[in-house]
Amino acid sequence: MRDVAIIGVGQTSVGEHWDRSLRDLAVEAIASARQDAGVDRVDVLFVGNMLSGELAGQENLATCVADAAGLLPIEALKIEAACASGGAALRAAFLTVASGAHDFALAVGVEKMTDILTDGVTSSLALAADADYEAAHGLTFAALNALLMRRYMHEHRARHEDFAPFSVNAHRNAAVNPRAMYRQPITVADFVRSPVVADPINILDSAGICDGAAALLVCPATEARRARRAPVRITGSACATDTLGLAERRDPLLWQAVADSSRLACEQARLKPKDMDLFEPHDAFTIVSVLTLEASGFADRGSALKLAAEGRLAREGDIPICTLGGLKGRGHPVGASGAYQLVETVLQLRGEAGPAQVKGASIGMAQSVGGSGSVAVTHILQV
Amino acid sequence: MRDVAIIGVGQTSVGEHWDRSLRDLAVEAIASARQDAGVDRVDVLFVGNMLSGELAGQENLATCVADAAGLLPIEALKIEAACASGGAALRAAFLTVASGAHDFALAVGVEKMTDILTDGVTSSLALAADADYEAAHGLTFAALNALLMRRYMHEHRARHEDFAPFSVNAHRNAAVNPRAMYRQPITVADFVRSPVVADPINILDSAGICDGAAALLVCPATEARRARRAPVRITGSACATDTLGLAERRDPLLWQAVADSSRLACEQARLKPKDMDLFEPHDAFTIVSVLTLEASGFADRGSALKLAAEGRLAREGDIPICTLGGLKGRGHPVGASGAYQLVETVLQLRGEAGPAQVKGASIGMAQSVGGSGSVAVTHILQV
Numbered sequence: 001m002r003d004v005a006i007i008g009v010g011q012t013s014v015g016e017h018w019d020r021s022l023r024d025l026a027v028e029a030i031a032s033a034r035q036d037a038g039v040d041r042v043d044v045l046f047v048g049n050m051l052s053g054e055l056a057g058q059e060n061l062a063t064c065v066a067d068a069a070g071l072l073p074i075e076a077l078k079i080e081a082a083c084a085s086g087g088a089a090l091r092a093a094f095l096t097v098a099s100g101a102h103d104f105a106l107a108v109g110v111e112k113m114t115d116i117l118t119d120g121v122t123s124s125l126a127l128a129a130d131a132d133y134e135a136a137h138g139l140t141f142a143a144l145n146a147l148l149m150r151r152y153m154h155e156h157r158a159r160h161e162d163f164a165p166f167s168v169n170a171h172r173n174a175a176v177n178p179r180a181m182y183r184q185p186i187t188v189a190d191f192v193r194s195p196v197v198a199d200p201i202n203i204l205d206s207a208g209i210c211d212g213a214a215a216l217l218v219c220p221a222t223e224a225r226r227a228r229r230a231p232v233r234i235t236g237s238a239c240a241t242d243t244l245g246l247a248e249r250r251d252p253l254l255w256q257a258v259a260d261s262s263r264l265a266c267e268q269a270r271l272k273p274k275d276m277d278l279f280e281p282h283d284a285f286t287i288v289s290v291l292t293l294e295a296s297g298f299a300d301r302g303s304a305l306k307l308a309a310e311g312r313l314a315r316e317g318d319i320p321i322c323t324l325g326g327l328k329g330r331g332h333p334v335g336a337s338g339a340y341q342l343v344e345t346v347l348q349l350r351g352e353a354g355p356a357q358v359k360g361a362s363i364g365m366a367q368s369v370g371g372s373g374s375v376a377v378t379h380i381l382q383v
Numbered sequence: 384m385r386d387v388a389i390i391g392v393g394q395t396s397v398g399e400h401w402d403r404s405l406r407d408l409a410v411e412a413i414a415s416a417r418q419d420a421g422v423d424r425v426d427v428l429f430v431g432n433m434l435s436g437e438l439a440g441q442e443n444l445a446t447c448v449a450d451a452a453g454l455l456p457i458e459a460l461k462i463e464a465a466c467a468s469g470g471a472a473l474r475a476a477f478l479t480v481a482s483g484a485h486d487f488a489l490a491v492g493v494e495k496m497t498d499i500l501t502d503g504v505t506s507s508l509a510l511a512a513d514a515d516y517e518a519a520h521g522l523t524f525a526a527l528n529a530l531l532m533r534r535y536m537h538e539h540r541a542r543h544e545d546f547a548p549f550s551v552n553a554h555r556n557a558a559v560n561p562r563a564m565y566r567q568p569i570t571v572a573d574f575v576r577s578p579v580v581a582d583p584i585n586i587l588d589s590a591g592i593c594d595g596a597a598a599l600l601v602c603p604a605t606e607a608r609r610a611r612r613a614p615v616r617i618t619g620s621a622c623a624t625d626t627l628g629l630a631e632r633r634d635p636l637l638w639q640a641v642a643d644s645s646r647l648a649c650e651q652a653r654l655k656p657k658d659m660d661l662f663e664p665h666d667a668f669t670i671v672s673v674l675t676l677e678a679s680g681f682a683d684r685g686s687a688l689k690l691a692a693e694g695r696l697a698r699e700g701d702i703p704i705c706t707l708g709g710l711k712g713r714g715h716p717v718g719a720s721g722a723y724q725l726v727e728t729v730l731q732l733r734g735e736a737g738p739a740q741v742k743g744a745s746i747g748m749a750q751s752v753g754g755s756g757s758v759a760v761t762h763i764l765q766v
Binding site: 056 | 384433436437439440446455456459460461471475512519622623624626627631640643753758
């Protein structure tokens with residue numbers, strides 16, 4: 001396998017883009033990534049997306065984006081792995097370049113969740129759960145995560161407000177990210193009194209519904225000097241799966257797909273979680289940050305809340321997470337979020353994260369999770 | 384890049400499986416392919432599918448299938464390229480094995496189009512067209528292809544009944560395929576008097592709505608001797624795109640994505656169309672067979688109807704097509720069809736096609752098309 005590097009990144013602002021379509025967003029992110037790299041060539045496009053069929057009435061999405069972005073007649077495929085689709089698109093780009101089949105591969109994650117065809121997005125998001133055994137019975141994603149959070153609070157004698165530092169940290173970091181959706185800092189008091197969505201999960205436990213697109217251009221490490229920017233190497237890339245339904249797991253608080261994909265990515269990079277200068281977790285709900293930190297080996301079982309309480313997850317801490325706001329603060333355009341996490345990791349490793357910069361960051365991990373921990377895609381990036 | 388071989392294939396019968404779910408179908412095809420290969424190991428799963436979100440309320444489909452098929456915790460991703468999704472899943476499997484990232488990759492195409500969540504499947508199929516500029520105005524796929532057929536008839540002074548031999552040939556071949564949906568032979572008279580769908584397209588121009596799944600297990604050519612069956616090598620694999628909307632093309636009768644993907648696959652295999660012992664085209668409508676034969680270089684512009692009239696596309700001819708019934712006769716479970724075409728090509732090359740066998744077949748091309756020629760995936764297989 002050839003070594004692969006990221007040579008360009010681009011992103012739209014995240015928010016409610018009522019005046020812009022799915023393809024408008026993808027085109028902006030792609031143009032921005034190509035300009036960032038200063039390389040004209042693109043041989044193949046992978047589009048990470050979960051809900052274009054349901055929400056925009058558009059499948060054949062990769063062709064749609066390739067056409068709109070002026071990339072015809074290149075190969076173009078859509079990759080779907082629920083909320084991990086954006087990370088999975090980079091993985092497909094990585095594999096294609098590693099194989100030698102293509103040299104310049106573009107991965108774009110895009111999702112348009114406002115101005116949609118359906119009555120509301122909650123039922124569409126449930127497409128990532130088990131249609132027959134979960135969604136059909138009315139279980140939403142907030143409800144599934146509420147079950148997990150309640151169980152975690154029971155097993156580890158935690159209070160709901162113990163989860164506040166995750167949300168406070170995400171909002172603090174988003175406040176200095178010009179692309180983020182929620183740029184207002186919040187306090188623990190705000191967190192505690194925010195309205196309940198699915199008890200015990202409240203609004204400030206939950207990432208917001210929004211639109212956005214983010215893109216990354218990759219090429220063989222040997223070609224990366226052609227780019228304008230310093231290359232960021234992909235030294236670990238892995239995907240693993242767990243049961244689709246939450247009820248099928250022996251231990252619902254052990255997210256095995258997350259554990260497996262982290263372990264595989266670390267083995268490839270010959271690194272351990274403690275070597276990471278930052279970690280971008282899939283913080284769709286605060287409980288997800290907790291479970292992924294524990295499954296990935298950043299914290300022992302039952303100890304992630306303590307890490308947060310001690311401030312170790314802040315940008316000045318030893319395990320900075322959600323450094324540009326995470327899904328909670330930047331926003332969570334589901335099929336695009338994985339690509340945002342990777343773009344933000346690249347900005348950190350290049351030293352271009354502005355006031356959100358993690359000092360001296362040279363190794364970062366970005367991780368996307370689909371369903372209730374049923375699929376995980378983990379990448380390790382290094383300069 | 385490593386050489387890649389197909390070592391196992393499996394398929395469900397194609398039809399209206401009212402008693403079976405999306406996952407049931409995928410599991411049967413996967414189990415059958417694994418048993419065919421006689422190899423236990425699977426490292427990664429690619430699921431080709433177009434409409435699981437829309438019709439079954441299920442995304443995160445690759446995890447769903449991996450779970451149901453007992454393949455956890457392996458990597459699993461869904462690939463969507465409209466009606467070319469099945470071919471695209473094999474392409475993803477091919478690239479992954481070629482790269483060295485995985486050794487045993489499973490590609491499954493699956494679609495469930497009966498017993499669905501929506502009122503009808505026609506509007507769902509339009510998700511492969513341009514949502515904003517075609518589908519929003521009521522253009523169905525039959526209508527888009529009717530425009531193409533009418534234009535072809537005008538430019539080449541053809542009559543509608545000149546397309547009959549394509550349908551007659553497909554039904555003749557399907558009649559001896561135990562997996563096919565439409566096993567009754569038809570006559571030119573049947574074709575001429577069949578009900579109109581979208582003038583000039585009639586029922587017997589059109590592939591049927593149905594359910595099905597087909598799977599292929601691939602590995603490095605050097606590992607193929609571990610399998611029970613003689614390996615079939617993938618010597619060409621390519622994907623190309625064209626405009627999503629039909630109206631954007633300078634020449635709507637020249638399917639450039641088909642031409643590009645065929646040319647690239649032939650260059651890789653160092654072969655020409657005339658070297659193929661059989662060709663499995665994407666015959667969703669008779670006009671599609673005509674346009675793909677011409678774009679792929681099997682026939683000059685305007686001459687494909689003549690090939691059919693002369694019987695050269697029959698299994699005894701020099702360019703056998705739709706050898707086990709094609710999309711028209713076997714059935715067209717959209718995201719699965721590409722995988723069926725590949726499975727059938729493998730059966731032909733192994734000499735296991737029964738009464739449908741093309742004598743002495745050693746090289747075959749299978750081609751999937753998504754949208755109105757907007758994406759094409761072409762594979763060349765050899766023994």
